[in-house]
Amino acid sequence: MSALAFTKLELAAVSRQFKGVTALADFSLTIRNGEFVALLGPSGCGKSTTLNCLAGLLPLTAGAIYLDDERVDLLPPERRGFGMVFQNYALFPHMSVRKNIAFGLQMQRVSRHEIVRKVDWALDLIHLTEHGDKRPNQLSGGQQQRVAIARAIVMEPKLVLMDEPLSNLDAKLRHEMRTELRRLHRELNLTTVYVTHDQEEALSLADRLVVLRNGRMQQAGAPEEVYARPANAFVADFMGYRNQLSMVAGPVEGDPTLTRLSGGGIELVANGTVRGQATVAIRPDGLTLGRTGVNDIPGVVRTVEYQGRDYEIEIEVNETTSLFARINQRVTAGDQVVVNVPRDHVMVYAAGADPEADESRRDPIHERETV
Amino acid sequence: MAMTGTPTRRRPRRSLPRALRFVPSWLFWIAIAFFVVNLLGLVGTVVVSSFGTEWFDSWLPQGWTTHYYATAWGSFQLADALIVTVEVAFVVVAVGLVLGTPAAYVLARKQFPGKKLLMLGFLLPIMVPPITYGIPLATLLYKLHFGGTLTGVIIANTVPAVPFVILVLTPFVEQIDPKIESAARMCSANTWQIFRRILAPLMTPGLLAAALLVLIQTVALFELTFLVSGPGSQTLIVDLYYAVFASGIRPEQAISAMAVIYMLTTLIVLIIALRYVSPTQIVAQAKGNEEETDA
Amino acid sequence: MSSMGTLDLPRVQAPSAQPSWRHRLRDRGIDRLLWLVAPAFLFLVLLFIYPSVYGIVLSFQPMDHSGFLGNYVRFFFDPFLRGTIGHTFSIALPASIFNVVAAIPLALAMRRRKRSQRIVNVLLVTPITLGTVLVAEGLLNYLGPRGWVNRILMGIGLTDKPLPLLHNMWGVIISLIITGFPFAFLLILSYVSGINPAMDAAARTLGAGASQRFFRITLPLLSPGIANTFCLTFVLAFSVFPSATLLGNPSGDSHVLAVAAANAAFQQYDYPLASAISVITAVVELLMIAIVLGLRSRLYSGSTATGKG
Numbered sequence: 001m002s003a004l005a006f007t008k009l010e011l012a013a014v015s016r017q018f019k020g021v022t023a024l025a026d027f028s029l030t031i032r033n034g035e036f037v038a039l040l041g042p043s044g045c046g047k048s049t050t051l052n053c054l055a056g057l058l059p060l061t062a063g064a065i066y067l068d069d070e071r072v073d074l075l076p077p078e079r080r081g082f083g084m085v086f087q088n089y090a091l092f093p094h095m096s097v098r099k100n101i102a103f104g105l106q107m108q109r110v111s112r113h114e115i116v117r118k119v120d121w122a123l124d125l126i127h128l129t130e131h132g133d134k135r136p137n138q139l140s141g142g143q144q145q146r147v148a149i150a151r152a153i154v155m156e157p158k159l160v161l162m163d164e165p166l167s168n169l170d171a172k173l174r175h176e177m178r179t180e181l182r183r184l185h186r187e188l189n190l191t192t193v194y195v196t197h198d199q200e201e202a203l204s205l206a207d208r209l210v211v212l213r214n215g216r217m218q219q220a221g222a223p224e225e226v227y228a229r230p231a232n233a234f235v236a237d238f239m240g241y242r243n244q245l246s247m248v249a250g251p252v253e254g255d256p257t258l259t260r261l262s263g264g265g266i267e268l269v270a271n272g273t274v275r276g277q278a279t280v281a282i283r284p285d286g287l288t289l290g291r292t293g294v295n296d297i298p299g300v301v302r303t304v305e306y307q308g309r310d311y312e313i314e315i316e317v318n319e320t321t322s323l324f325a326r327i328n329q330r331v332t333a334g335d336q337v338v339v340n341v342p343r344d345h346v347m348v349y350a351a352g353a354d355p356e357a358d359e360s361r362r363d364p365i366h367e368r369e370t371v
Numbered sequence: 372m373a374m375t376g377t378p379t380r381r382r383p384r385r386s387l388p389r390a391l392r393f394v395p396s397w398l399f400w401i402a403i404a405f406f407v408v409n410l411l412g413l414v415g416t417v418v419v420s421s422f423g424t425e426w427f428d429s430w431l432p433q434g435w436t437t438h439y440y441a442t443a444w445g446s447f448q449l450a451d452a453l454i455v456t457v458e459v460a461f462v463v464v465a466v467g468l469v470l471g472t473p474a475a476y477v478l479a480r481k482q483f484p485g486k487k488l489l490m491l492g493f494l495l496p497i498m499v500p501p502i503t504y505g506i507p508l509a510t511l512l513y514k515l516h517f518g519g520t521l522t523g524v525i526i527a528n529t530v531p532a533v534p535f536v537i538l539v540l541t542p543f544v545e546q547i548d549p550k551i552e553s554a555a556r557m558c559s560a561n562t563w564q565i566f567r568r569i570l571a572p573l574m575t576p577g578l579l580a581a582a583l584l585v586l587i588q589t590v591a592l593f594e595l596t597f598l599v600s601g602p603g604s605q606t607l608i609v610d611l612y613y614a615v616f617a618s619g620i621r622p623e624q625a626i627s628a629m630a631v632i633y634m635l636t637t638l639i640v641l642i643i644a645l646r647y648v649s650p651t652q653i654v655a656q657a658k659g660n661e662e663e664t665d666a
Numbered sequence: 667m668s669s670m671g672t673l674d675l676p677r678v679q680a681p682s683a684q685p686s687w688r689h690r691l692r693d694r695g696i697d698r699l700l701w702l703v704a705p706a707f708l709f710l711v712l713l714f715i716y717p718s719v720y721g722i723v724l725s726f727q728p729m730d731h732s733g734f735l736g737n738y739v740r741f742f743f744d745p746f747l748r749g750t751i752g753h754t755f756s757i758a759l760p761a762s763i764f765n766v767v768a769a770i771p772l773a774l775a776m777r778r779r780k781r782s783q784r785i786v787n788v789l790l791v792t793p794i795t796l797g798t799v800l801v802a803e804g805l806l807n808y809l810g811p812r813g814w815v816n817r818i819l820m821g822i823g824l825t826d827k828p829l830p831l832l833h834n835m836w837g838v839i840i841s842l843i844i845t846g847f848p849f850a851f852l853l854i855l856s857y858v859s860g861i862n863p864a865m866d867a868a869a870r871t872l873g874a875g876a877s878q879r880f881f882r883i884t885l886p887l888l889s890p891g892i893a894n895t896f897c898l899t900f901v902l903a904f905s906v907f908p909s910a911t912l913l914g915n916p917s918g919d920s921h922v923l924a925v926a927a928a929n930a931a932f933q934q935y936d937y938p939l940a941s942a943i944s945v946i947t948a949v950v951e952l953l954m955i956a957i958v959l960g961l962r963s964r965l966y967s968g969s970t971a972t973g974k975g
Contacts, residue, residue, distance in 0.1 A: 057553050077556045084557040090550035094572045102560030103568070151558065161557075399775040407789055410844065412814055413804030414796075420807055428812050470709050473702035483696055489703065496714050498897075499951060500905025502924040503944035504714060506931050507721030523869065530713050533706055591797030593908050594924075612799045615806070615912055623807075630803045637795045 004053050004157055006068050008032050009191070014063035014073075016049050016215075023026030023049040023340040024215045029061070031159075031193065036185050038194045038206035040238070046215035047195045051161050054193060056080050067158065078107070083152030084161040088168060089144045091136040098123070098132040104155045122150040125184070142173045149181070153188060162194045166201065178204055199239055203227060211235050233349045236281035241347065242324045243282040249274045249348060259348055264321035268295050269348035284312055287325035295341040299323065301331050315339055407509055414634070421627035443628040446621060447610055453636065455521065456606040459596075460589045460640070463528045467585050468578060470529075471536025476570070478537065479544035493534040501531065501594040509598040519601025527595040535588060536581045543572075543577025607633045725942035747926055747943070751950060754922040757835050757910070758903035761842035765850040765899045766892060773854040774884070777780035790848035801841050802912040809837060809913075837913035837922050842906060846899045853898065857891030893962035897955050904951045923947040 002303050009031040016024040026048040029036050039047040052058040054065065056077035059351045065073035072080050083104075094101050101122050105115045123129045126146035127141075136144055145165060152160055165181075166174045182205055185192050202209055211218040211226065211234075219231035230236035237244060247263030249272075261268040261280055268280070299315040302322065309326040315337060317323060325339055421439060423432025435578060478490065496504065508527060509518065517523035547570070555565045571578075595610050605613075611633055614626045670745045729735030733738035741747045774782060794800060809815050819825050831837055863886065907924040914920025923943060931940035 055553075055557060057556070077553075078559040078561055079558075082557065084554065086550045086554055088548065088550065090548060090554035092551060092555070092569060103555065103560070107559040107561075107564060148554075151554075155558065399772060402772055403786060403789075406847065409808075410789070410793060413801065413808040413844070416801075416807040416814060417804045430814070430817060470706045473707035477699060477702045481699060483700060489707065492710055492715070493706070496710075498901055498955065499948045500901070500907075500924055502905060502907055502927055504718050505719065506927060506937070506940050506944050507724065508713065508717040509931075510724075510937055511717050511720060526713065527711070533709055537706065541847045587795050591795060593797065593799050594905070598928075608797055608799050611803065612908055612912070615799070615803050626803065628805075630800055633800055634796060637797070641795055 006033055008068065009159060010066040011050075011054070012064045012066065014050070014053060014065065015061045016046075016053055016058060017061045021215055022215050024053065027215075027217055029210060029217070029220065031191060032254075033191055034189050034260045036182075036190075036192045036194065036205060037210060038196060038202035038208070039210050040196060040199060040202040041212035041218075042197055042238070045212040045215075046213050047197075048163055049215070050212070051084075051163050051193060051195050053083055053223060054159070055084050055161050073301055081155075081157055082159045082161055083155055083161065085145075085148045085152050085159030085165045087164045089136070089148040089165075091144055091151070093136055096133050096135060097128060097139070100136065100147055101151050101154050104151065105171070108155070118154050122154040126150045141169055141245055142177060145169060145177060146180070149184065153190065155185065158191065160190050160192045162192060164196055165194075167196075168197075174201070184341060211238060230281065230347060233279040233281055233347075236347055236349070239283075241281035241283050243280075243284065243287075245280045245282075245321065246351070247278055247280050249276060249278040249350075258343075261346075261348065265318040266297055266321060268341060268346060270343055270348050272348045274348045274350045279349045279351050281347040281349070282323075282341060282345055284324040284326040287323065287327070287339050287341055289325070289327055289331075289337055290328065290340055291338050292340045295343065295346075296338050297323065297341065298336070298338045301333050301335045304331060417627050417630045420624055423624060423629045426624075439492070439622065439624040439628040440632075442622065443625040443632065446625065447614060447629055449607075449610070449629065449632060451603065452605055452607045452610045453632075455524070455604060456590060456608075456636065458521065459524055459528060459606055460586050462525050463532050463589045464582050464585050466525070466529050467532035467536045468582060471533045472540060472574075472578065472580070474533075475537045475540035476544050479541045480549065493537050496531050496534050497538065502591070502598070504530070505595045505598040507645075508595075512599055518599060518605055523599045524596055524604050525607070527599040528589050528592060530595065531592070532585045532589060535585055539581040539584055540574070540577050543574055547573050574666045586640060587637070590640060607636060671867060704729060721941040722945055724938050725945050726938075728938050728942075729936055737939050740939070740945070741942060741946060746921070747855040749923055750923045750926045751946075753835070753919055754904060754906075754924075754947075754950075756907060757838050757842065757914075757920060757922060758900055761839045762850075762904045764843060765846045766854070766896045769848060769850040769854045769895070770888070770892065773851055773858045774880075776855055777858050787852070790851055793828050793844050793848055796845075798841065798906075799908045799912070801844050801907045804842055805837060805844075805913055806832065809840065812961075832913060833915045835914060836917045838906060838909050841909040841913055844904045849902065850895050850899045853895045854888075854891060857888055857895070860891075861887050872948050875925075893958050897958055900954065900958075901951065904947075923950070925936055 009169045011027055011029045011031075014027045015022070020257060026045075027050060029037075039050055041047045049058060053060055053073070056073075056075060060073050063073075064071055092103065095103065098110060098119055101119045102115050105118060110118070119132075121127070122325065123132050126149060128143060128146055128150070131139060136147065139147065145168075148165065150240055158194075162181075166177050169177060178201060184190065185205075194202070194205060208220065209223050209226045210220045211231075213234055219226055219235045226235065227239050230239050230241065233244060245264055245266070247261040247266070247268070249261050252258035252260045252269060254272070257271065259270050259272045259274055261270055261278065270280070297315075297317055299317040299322075301313050302316045303314040305312045307326075310326055311330065312324060312326050313331060315325060316322045323339060419431065420426060422435050422437065424434035424436050426432035474493070478486065478493075505527065508530065512518050512523045512526065517526060551569060551573070552565055555569045558569065590606070591608060593608050593612060596606050597612065600606070600609055609631055611626075614621065614629055618626055668705055726734050728740070730736065732739070776786065796804075807813050809831040811830075811832075815831065816825075816828040819829060820827075831840065865883055865887070866879055869883045874882065905924055906922055907928065910916055910920045910922050910925050914922075916925050924947065927940045927943040927947065930936045930943055
């Protein structure tokens with residue numbers, strides 16, 4: 001499409017404080033044209049603040065935002081040329097679908113003829129051509145969502161901001177809309193910043209993932225990278241590393257690239273050079289049943305949850321420690337099993353490097369601002 | 372209530388629920404009927420009296436006539452009072468909305484230091500008896516030569532009208548999702564466009580409700596007009612008060628006729644107003660908006 | 667209003683270091699949008715606060731030069747004036763208590779009768795629209811010694827001679843109920859419908875009977891609304907003026923504060939005394955409200971709706 005000629009959007013050390021609470025600290029990120037960036041984190045992590053700062057709905061406390069070389073963070077939202085899709089859609093209830101989509105074009109004084117053409121195009125794009133004259137409350141949640149997307153992209157914005165747009169939809173619809181969003185992003189060559197707390201959504205949609213906690217960036221990278229190599233225990237937890245163990249790391253004689261871990265009645269060997277108190281994170285699907293000779297842990301199956309394709313089971317190793325494994329063979333509670341932990345699947349993080357690790361989950365900061 | 376056999380200590384606990392469930396269903400209609408009968412009684416007395424010739428010690432007057440309506444119309448200058456009433460009511464509604472709406476918007480949307488104090492300030496004119504601030508206000512208006520004039524009456528009546536608009540409108544603004552405004556802003560709308568194209572249409576039910584309530588209040592508000600008005604600037608209700616207060620000078624039937632005319636006026640105002648806004652519709656609209664934005 | 671267009675458009679092409687005090691002020695909610703309250707605020711100051719202050723100042727300058735507190739001393743030493751406080755309370759309190767107490771069960775019963783709600787609403791709104799003066803005029807005939815009420819009472823043999831319902835405080839109280847009850851009913855009804863019906867259902871599943879549900883769920887949830895309603899009907903009843911002069915005995919047991927103030931101003935032309943009585947009226951009324959609201963905050967403070975926006 002046209003007029004989207006920018007190469008990069010840069011957030012330079014953006015900070016946002018509200019009444020003394022830091023909602024976003026020193027956030028720097030460069031977004032390339034055409035990229036799909038997902039901001040991921042639990043509620044209160046600062047992801048929505050980032051989005052609202054980008055939109056111009058919240059002022060920055062410090063830092064700047066550049067579109068190529070032009071500084072945009074001092075512009076009011078209506079002059080930035082960004083589009084936004086809101087969590088509860090925020091459709092104008094008193095306007096028809098067509099009028100909702102046309103609103104932004106009217107504000108930009110696009111000619112009437114052109115408005116009709118573009119609204120038709122947008123309605124076709126979201127497959128709602130025959131619903132154009134309905135009011136938002138006559139549409140289903142998924143249809144309302146599509147109208148909200150059409151309203152944002154019909155303006156051909158330089159950047160589309162999406163604030164948890166799928167969180168109000170049911171699971172099936174959410175999956176369909178995910179595919180739809182990805183299709184629109186590719187077809188229209190949009191640049192998208194997408195906020196979500198759902199890691200699956202973020203992994204499936206984004207070219208790049210940014211994980212936030214307590215207003216601080218934890219990790220940024222390709223979905224595969226973040227998923228396979230979480231930067232710290234928090235990101236690991238958020239990425240579904242359900243087994244988190246507090247262990248002590250020591251050297252392995254004869255091999256400096258390995259670490260010997262012990263704690264909770266378990267002994268493990270892992271890659272890495274971390275020494276001392278450590279947090280160990282293992283994904284349930286990293287564990288397998290059966291003996292291989294290294295990192296074998298015997299235990300008793302306690303619970304079995306059927307998940308459709310496979311089972312998630314809880315294995316009690318001893319009185320203090322349980323492991324979660326995702327396996328595709330059927331076992332029953334009470335079975336004696338041996339789980340194997342492949343060395344490559346063990347993530348080891350030095351404890352203390354991450355003082356906020358637990359506090360964040362217990363005490364999230366909810367930024368209560370009306371935007 | 373009549374339960375037998377159960378130990379005495381448990382009896383009240385078991386029988387009370389039944390009593391509570393049972394009593395209101397007939398008591399409800401008796402209470403409402405009692406109220407309505409008395410209401411119709413007092414309105415009926417006035418209507419019957421206005422059409423009667425002589426009515427002393429009997430259920431109904433001895434004869435019927437419409438003669439006293441002419442007497443009332445002539446001797447109380449009712450045409451003037453009617454015009455004054457309508458003028459005052461509509462100007463007060465307009466001023467109330469123009470001043471109250473922006474304030475209601477800010478009070479609904481923003482937190483700022485001193486907000487509670489400001490809210491209290493806006494509540495006070497409704498809370499304290501009108502006569503308490505009416506007397507110094509009247510004194511002041513007389514000093515400024517507004518006393519006894521139409522302008523003075525209008526000024527005095529806006530004092531409770533503006534807070535009233537704020538009070539009614541603030542919840543209406545609160546239930547409009549602020550994200551809708553943000554969405555409009557992201558569609559390049561500036562503040563004025565947001566107000567005209569988004570807020571004003573969404574607030575219409577609230578604006579109508581506020582207008583209706585201020586209208587009714589202004590027509591019925593007695594004290595302030597009583598304190599400020601003079602000959603030629605009296606609204607119907609003040610005219611009526613003077614007529615009742617000085618009864619004996621004029622035939623009672625003429626006063627009743629005047630009261631009927633007053634009732635008809637408020638009824639017409641109410642019917643006109645209700646054509647544009649019905650209370651249930653306001654609620655339905657408000658709920659509708661809520662669902663649309665929340666769904 | 668036309669100035670709105672420029673209000674929220676910070677067209678400042680400010681240098682990179684934007685003054686942080688502006689940001690801090692904006693965080694606290696002080697920005698240009700606040701100007702929208704200015705007209706209403708100015709209006710409040712000019713037409714309410716200024717006259718009130720003027721009245722308060724005037725009340726301390728008695729006409730007989732009896733000193734700073736002269737008017738107040740006079741009020742509290744003159745039994746005729748002092749008695750107005752008692753008269754006002756003995757009219758306003760029974761009327762507003764009756765209105766609220768009667769409104770609660772009726773509003774609760776109304777909740778289950780959605781269909782009849784509309785017609786009852788219209789019937790009840792009527793006396794509010796009629797206004798106090800008309801109700802007074804109607805009651806003058808209706809409650810009079812030869813009025814329909816006394817005819818019926820005598821007809822069915824409840825009384826031998828007409829009940830004295832006029833020109834005493836009874837007439838005033840009845841008129842306050844007729845105008846005040848619908849108000850209380852509609853308010854309580856709105857508070858009742860604000861209570862989430864799921865709570866009643868929840869209490870029922872937990873084994874609570876109707877009376878337990880009423881006393882332990884509905885009434886506590888309703889109590890802030892009851893307090894508010896009481897305050898509002900009390901305010902209406904406390905400022906009673908036309909019905910006191912028309913239906914009551916304005917020089918006897920319905921010589922209320924408002925009548926005393928009006929008499930001082932328009933019969934004796936003693937504006938300072940009238941102002942002093944006004945100040946006393948406002949203070950006494952606000953004290954009463956403060957007490958009720960203070961009690962309310964000790965009862966239950968929180969949401970009645972849960973989840974319903």
